[in-house]
Every structure is written in structure tokens, then in C-alpha cells.
Amino acid sequence: MTFIVPIGPQHPAVKEPEFFRFEVKGEEIVNVDIRLGYAHRGIEEALARRNYKHNVYLIERICGICNVAHTTTYCQTIEQLAGVEPPERAKYIRTIILEFERIHSHLLWLGVAAHQIGFDTLFMLAWRDRERVMDLRELISGNRVTSATNTIGGVRRDVKPEHVPTILRGLDELERSTKYYIDVFSSDRTILARCANVGVLTKDDARKFCAVGPLARASGLKVDLRKDYPYATYDKLSFDVVTEREGDVWAKGMVRLKETLESIRIVRQALKELPNGPLRTKITLEIPPNETIERTEAPRGELFFYALSNGTDKPERVRVREPTYANMSSMKPMFVGGTVAEIPIVMWGIDPCFSCNDRVALVDSGSGKASTLTLEELRRWRR
Amino acid sequence: MDAEEVAALIKDHADEIKIVNDRCLFATTDRQRYRGAMLALKTQDVQHISTITGVDRGETVEVTYHFDCRPAELNLKINLPKNELRIPTITDIFPGAVLYERDLMEMLGVKVEGHPDPRRLFLPDDWPEGEHPLRKEWREKAK
Numbered sequence: 001m002t003f004i005v006p007i008g009p010q011h012p013a014v015k016e017p018e019f020f021r022f023e024v025k026g027e028e029i030v031n032v033d034i035r036l037g038y039a040h041r042g043i044e045e046a047l048a049r050r051n052y053k054h055n056v057y058l059i060e061r062i063c064g065i066c067n068v069a070h071t072t073t074y075c076q077t078i079e080q081l082a083g084v085e086p087p088e089r090a091k092y093i094r095t096i097i098l099e100f101e102r103i104h105s106h107l108l109w110l111g112v113a114a115h116q117i118g119f120d121t122l123f124m125l126a127w128r129d130r131e132r133v134m135d136l137r138e139l140i141s142g143n144r145v146t147s148a149t150n151t152i153g154g155v156r157r158d159v160k161p162e163h164v165p166t167i168l169r170g171l172d173e174l175e176r177s178t179k180y181y182i183d184v185f186s187s188d189r190t191i192l193a194r195c196a197n198v199g200v201l202t203k204d205d206a207r208k209f210c211a212v213g214p215l216a217r218a219s220g221l222k223v224d225l226r227k228d229y230p231y232a233t234y235d236k237l238s239f240d241v242v243t244e245r246e247g248d249v250w251a252k253g254m255v256r257l258k259e260t261l262e263s264i265r266i267v268r269q270a271l272k273e274l275p276n277g278p279l280r281t282k283i284t285l286e287i288p289p290n291e292t293i294e295r296t297e298a299p300r301g302e303l304f305f306y307a308l309s310n311g312t313d314k315p316e317r318v319r320v321r322e323p324t325y326a327n328m329s330s331m332k333p334m335f336v337g338g339t340v341a342e343i344p345i346v347m348w349g350i351d352p353c354f355s356c357n358d359r360v361a362l363v364d365s366g367s368g369k370a371s372t373l374t375l376e377e378l379r380r381w382r383r
Numbered sequence: 384m385d386a387e388e389v390a391a392l393i394k395d396h397a398d399e400i401k402i403v404n405d406r407c408l409f410a411t412t413d414r415q416r417y418r419g420a421m422l423a424l425k426t427q428d429v430q431h432i433s434t435i436t437g438v439d440r441g442e443t444v445e446v447t448y449h450f451d452c453r454p455a456e457l458n459l460k461i462n463l464p465k466n467e468l469r470i471p472t473i474t475d476i477f478p479g480a481v482l483y484e485r486d487l488m489e490m491l492g493v494k495v496e497g498h499p500d501p502r503r504l505f506l507p508d509d510w511p512e513g514e515h516p517l518r519k520e521w522r523e524k525a526k
């Protein structure tokens with residue numbers, strides 16, 4: 001006999017609206033179905049009704065946490081459509097703000113993950129340190145969150161020489177605290193008890209369900225578009241792609257923490273090599289008919305854009321596929337076989353961003369099995 | 384595979400292969416040959432489908448499958464006339480496409496045949512049947 005445990009749409013472990021329908025047998029989860037779409041705003045259609053410049057601001061509002069990843073990808077897409085190359089300095093500044101975004105996103109993840117397992121001291125510490133990188137973002141862009149730095153053809157804000165010592169000091173502090181968190185994450189009994197061997201995604205499943213980003217890397221897939229499909233200035237900077245083999249929540253956290261250190265390394269190099277020059281290239285917004293795609297590595301994984309122009313200043317079609325959407329298919333193998341108490345941390349393990357996701361939203365049925373099973377089918381399936 | 388290698392691999396299954404650069408190419412196929420192209424990709428260990436894009440081009444709906452061939456991204460197109468908006472599922476070859484096909488069905492009204500779970504994806508429950516918000520007809524109506 002199974003029971004249905006509805007979770008959401010209000011506050012399903014994370015403070016975003018989605019609905020999860022867990023089918024449980026005692027404490028054990030036997031099936032999960034996800035109903036998304038509560039934050040669907042019709043952005044793809046809205047993009048086709050506005051001009052390329054307006055769209056930068058709309059794209060930036062797809063998601064707060066990864067707004068720079070969205071605008072960078074969008075701007076790179078439109079630059080390719082128009083055949084324009086942004087100046088070198090702009091590419092370096094993009095790299096810096098992209099990595100700041102990754103650092104803040106990963107520290108945010110750590111804080112919320114700690115909160116999900118009842119370790120609120122770590123939550124407070126991680127978010128205290130996240131403030132340091134938010135301050136650095138504000139220093140460059142004038143905004144803590146929505147940076148409004150990217151524009152088509154380059155960037156709107158400069159990294160001034162007088163900012164550099166402050167940024168380097170901030171990075172030193174961040175490096176120190178991240179190393180401490182790695183130490184805590186690999187030794188603390190509470191974390192190990194709640195995260196190790198929980199919500200496991202095997203390497204085969206990660207590949208089969210097309211997982212992206214830290215989720216794929218925690219399952220041992222060495223995929224990182226900064227290396228595989230370099231953009232901005234990633235081909236000129238040295239950094240490592242972090243992978244773990246376990247595929248559990250612990251590995252997902254470890255990948256994110258170690259990546260934070262790599263991000264700090266990237267920002268230091270970018271600041272050191274930052275060339276002089278203009279910040280943006282002029283661009284004519286009546287783009288002749290053309291089409292292109294662009295992919296970048298957002299904090300949550302592969303962010304994909306497709307754009308089609310038609311000769312006017314408005315795009316014919318812009319398609320956005322952000323990483324949470326791609327990772328939704330992997331949810332089922334992570335939940336099934338686990339217990340109800342694991343739901344919040346496993347859900348948070350993929351670092352879901354539902355507002356990203358719902359700009360075109362979805363419902364997941366995982367491997368494609370029917371979501372409503374008869375008792376008989378369920379019995380067969382359980383074996 | 385880089386773009387040249389991907390182009391050589393699918394040349395029997397597609398026309399109008401356009402190599403944009405070594406990591407991006409577009410190709411057009413049809414309902415008879417697209418599975419052949421996908422199976423050929425699968426033999427070269429291509430497992431990642433980035434997404435599926437549907438575009439209303441007036442008389443037809445253009446469905447583009449985006450495959451990550453590491454490092455090249457193959458964008459494989461099929462044009463479906465609006466009076467015959469049907470395409471068999473590819474979830475048997477690429478299970479990761481299950482959500483993108485549901486997205487395609489609901490947003491553009493392309494019927495994906497044999498889909499294991501053809502429920503509505505993200506539109507509300509009371510959304511009227513037969514209305515597809517990314518179709519040009521819908522845009523005209525919504526004005």
C-alpha cells in the first residue's frame with residue numbers, strides 16, 4: 001500500500017513554487033512526479049516581441065542568481081548572429097563577473113544545504129562569506145545581484161585599477177573560508193551522515209538523462225563547457241575541471257566547493273592579465289536573417305541559447321534551455337529508494353532554480369514510465 | 384568529434400550541411416532519414432541532447448534537435464508541414480529528450496508519436512486544448 005505525499009507548490013524545501021508528488025511506501029519513496037510551471041511567464045514569446053536591446057534586460061530577469069550567465073550567453077548569441085566580436089577587455093570583465101556569480105551561487109548552495117540538514121551554524125557562516133563576493137559584485141557593477149553589466153557588443157561597466165586591491169583582498173578571504181568549508185564538508189559527522197550515499201545519481205544515469213553541470217561532474221562525467229566549448233577568455237586561463245565519483249549529495253557539494261576555489265583562481269588570473277582597451281563594439285540592431293546557438297557553463301551547468309533573426313531589430317525566435325530544466329530528468333533515480341527525510345537535501349542537491357526553469361516550464365516523469373502505477377505494476381517494479 | 388567529422392558521419396542522412404565553425408554545424412534532414420542520423424550519432428557515443436527547439440516558420444514548423452558531439456554541436460532540423468505536424472519520438476534513442484518533446488508538443492502543437500508520457504508539460508491545467516502559444520496564429524489572436 002502506498003501513500004501520496006504532496007509537497008509544494010508553496011515552499012517545497014526551497015522557497016520557490018513547484019509541486020512534487022511523492023509516492024511512499026512507509027518511509028521509502030517509490031515514485032516521484034513533478035508538476036512545474038507555477039512561475040511560467042512566457043518569456044520566450046515575450047523575447048520575440050521586443051528588440052534585441054530590451055531583451056538584455058528581460059533575459060537578466062529570467063533568474064536572479066544566474067543573471068550574468070543568462071545575459072552573457074544572450075549577448076554572445078546576438079554578437080554571433082550579427083557577426084560582431086566584443087573587445088578583449090570586455091571578455092575579461094565578463095569572465096570576472098561570471099566567476100563571481102559562480103562563487104556566490106555555490107556559497108548560497110552550501111548555506112541552504114546546511115540549513116536543509118539542520119546545520120544552521122554553517123548556513124550563517126556560508127552566507128556571511130557570500131556577502132563578501134556580493135560586495136565585490138557591487139563594487140564592479142553597482143548592484144549586489146542583478147549586475148546589468150553585459151550589453152550586446154561588450155560590457156557597460158569597467159573594472160577600475162583602484163578596485164583591484166579590494167578584489168584581491170576579498171578573494172583571499174573567500175579562499176580561506178572556502179578551504180575551511182571543504183575541511184568541514186569532508187570531516188563533519190553531521191554532514192557525512194546526512195549527505196554521503198544519499199540521492200545517488202550513477203554515472204550511467206547521468207549520461208542517459210543528459211545531466212549537466214556540477215550534478216554531472218559529481219557523478220564522474222568530465223563535462224565543463226568552459227573547457228569543452230570555450231567562450232569569453234576561458235581558453236587563455238588555467239583551471240581544473242573538478243569531478244567526484246560518488247554521485248551522492250556529498251559529491252555534489254564537494255564539486256561545488258572545489259569549483260569555488262577554481263573560480264577564485266580564474267578571477268586572480270583574469271585581473272592580472274586584464275588588457276587595456278575599449279569596453280564595447282558598436283552594433284547595428286537590424287540583424288539580417290541568420291541563426292546561431294551558444295552554450296555556456298552557468299553555475300548550474302550547460303545554458304543553451306538558440307536565436308533566429310529576420311532582418312528587423314526584433315528576433316524571430318529565441319530559445320532558452322537552462323540547466324535546471326536539463327537536470328529535472330535525473331530527479332527520479334535520485335529520489336526513488338530514498339526516504340522521506342532525505343527529500344529536502346536531495347532536491348537541493350541539484351541546486352534547482354525554478355524561476356529559470358519555468359520560463360518554459362515542465363513536468364517530469366523521469367525515465368518515461370507511467371507516473372500513475374497500479375499496485376500490481378508497482379509490486380513488479382519494486383523487485 | 385569536430386564539425387567536419389560530424390558532417391562526414393551524417394552525410395547520408397542529411398542535406399544542406401552548413402558548417403559554421405569547427406564546433407557548430409547545422410543540417411537538414413527529413414522524417415525518413417532522421418532516425419538514421421541519430422543512430423549514427425549514437426554509434427559514436429553521442430549521448431547528450433542539449434534541447435529541442437521548435438520554430439513556427441509560417442507554412443511549416445521547424446524542429447531542431449541540438450546534439451552535443453563534444454566539442455561540436457550538431458543542430459539537426461526537420462521541417463514539418465502544418466497540415467501534418469507529427470514526428471515519432473526519439474526517446475528510445477535519447478531518453479534525455481523526454482521533457483523537450485513534451486515541451487514541443489504543448490508549445491507548438493507538434494504531435495510526438497509514441498511518447499511514453501505525453502502529458503501537458505508546463506501550461507496550466509485549464510489551458511484550452513489546441514492552443515499553442517509559440518505558434519504564429521496564437522500570436523495574431525493574442526494581439
